Amino acid sequence: MVISGELFRLTPGIAGLTAEQIQAATSESARQGIAVHQAIYNLGFTDETAFLTAAAEKTGVEFLDIQNSLADGEILKQISANIACHYNIVPVRKTDHVLWLATSDPFFHKIKNEIELVLDNSHKIEFVLATSEAIKKTVRKAYGIGAATVEQMSDGRDEKDAILEKQDLIDGDKSKDASVIKLVNQLLADAINAGATDIHIEPYEDELKAKYRVDGILHDAGLPVNVRFFREGLTSRIKIMSGLDIAEKRLPQDGRSQVTLGGQRFDLRISILPTRYGEAINIRILPQSRLIMELSELGMPKREVNLISQLITRPHGIILVTGPTGSGKTTTLYTCMHMLKGTERKIITIEDPIEYEMNGIVQMQVHPEIGFTFARALRSMLRHDPDIMLVGEIRDLETAETAIRTALTGHLVFSTLHTNDAASAITRLLDMGIEPFLAASSIDAILAQRLVRVICPHCKEPYQLESEIATAIKAILHKNNVETFYHGKGCAKCRFTGFHGRTVITELIVLSDRIREMTIERKHSNEIDSQAKKEGMTSLFQSGIDKVREGITTYQEVLRVTKGMALSE
Helix, strand or coil: CCCCCCCCCCCCCHHHCCHHHHHHHHHHHHHHCCCHHHHHHHCCCCCHHHHHHHHHHHHCCCECCCCCCCCCHHHHCCCCHHHHHHHCEEEEEEECCEEEEEECCCCCHHHHHHHHHHCCCCCEEEEEECCHHHHHHHHHHHHCCCHHHHHHHHCCCCHHHHHHHCCCHHHCCHHHHHHHHHHHHHHHHHHHHCCEEEEEEEECCCCEEEEEEECCEEEECCCCHHHHHHHHHHHHHHHHHCCCCCCCCCCCEEEEEEEEECCEEEEEEEEEEEECCEEEEEEEEEEHHHCCCCHHHHCCCHHHHHHHHHHCCCCCEEEEEECCCCCCHHHHHHHHHHHHCECCECEEEEECCCCCCCCCCEEEECEHHHCECHHHHHHHHHHHCCCEEEECCCCCHHHHHHHHHHHHCCCEEEEEECCCCHHHHHHHHHHHCCCHHHHHHHEEEEEEEEEEEEECCCCEEEECCCCCCCHHHHHHHHHCCCCCEEEECCCHHHCCCCEEEEEEEEEEEECCHHHHHHHHCCCCHHHHHHHHHHCCCCCHHHHHHHHHHCCCCCHHHHHHHHHHHHHHC
């Protein structure tokens, strides 16, 4: 029987607490003006789950793990987002005339009367206990990001009123300004806490959607429905943050900003794109603390780490990194720059745009609209006596020719190309119009890479291989001694995706005399690839299978990023 009205009392022995600890928590509570149970957690006497479990046993109130369940929409309507956020409660079920609310406050009798006053009298209120973090995540999932803020901004108006009164942020009243700022901050904080690399805000005719890219995959962020009425204010706030023109709504715009969360700095790269129903926004989140790392921390095998470490100390030549957008090429290049920077070398980069700011390195950004292109920047860089140069991307013949001639005159050049594998980079340069002998004599190495998701360590478990898997894949897995398979079953830590974080798979061609001859002979990329494998190159697909064998990722994930490459193994 539930004793919801019983006064929960702190007595020695509850959750293993001593009388001295209870006294200390009571004193801390009075000193800081916080609840006694919160003081207990802060002082480290016990954790929230243990304390609430003990409180549930003492009072007969149910303790629930609510993260894996969500009440239906009709039940959620019984409590507004504003009330749910203010009291940190969430409806979990309704039986007859009783509405059950989850709370993290074991002394919930103190808030019961207040909640009953703000609700209608058609329901009796009862409580269950759940951790505060579980309730916060459930409230966010149920009502959307910044739901309470949007609700306060709406101020109870119907849709017609909201549409008539929507306006730009700087033209609105001050209270609306503050609320929009708060909403943008909540969106950014939620995305950063989720580990997102990008936020996509997309306007449609009847809604405004927000999506996060986490570990390379897009997920719906879950904005409140009414946020679409404040689209203009939200867009204007983001423009102001990044120094963009809030009056310009017909042309694309790009800007930058910085935010700090939990003592960590994040650079934001913001792009605005005009669409039929408003301006679409993309915010790239670049955490500065993740910049400084070693190649091994990227997930590269020991062989590749050793080879690249030797290659980047050469006095001249070109080192290319290839792969599609979002495959981690820039991170790899910045890691190499970090390893090389020092007073004995001058490093200059030309990028589009500059993603990370590094001390000790001269960084430039291209501006094609005024004629400052990669090729022109390269020619200017030579006058500054550099030892090492980084060219963000080789996009055309002029840039490629300038980079090659720079390498041949005694400089070490790093750059990127968009090709599917390492061998294709050679044929891509030849297709651009580069003379084969120039490519053969200047290129030292080509690294191709992809990013694969890592199995969540918190919910990782072995499982049986599906019977319907292709015979060819079975044979490859058997050949590589992959006998035990793992996956993530999904948990709150990984947002029930089964993955948490990413690692790199690579293939590295170091140009041998034979591969240089094949380049001069204009051999097909497939022939160059076969020769590189004979010389010891590990292919992208094989690199991925190695990580499957080590239990780092799944074979499905490797197939997703390598696509048809497995067929050629």
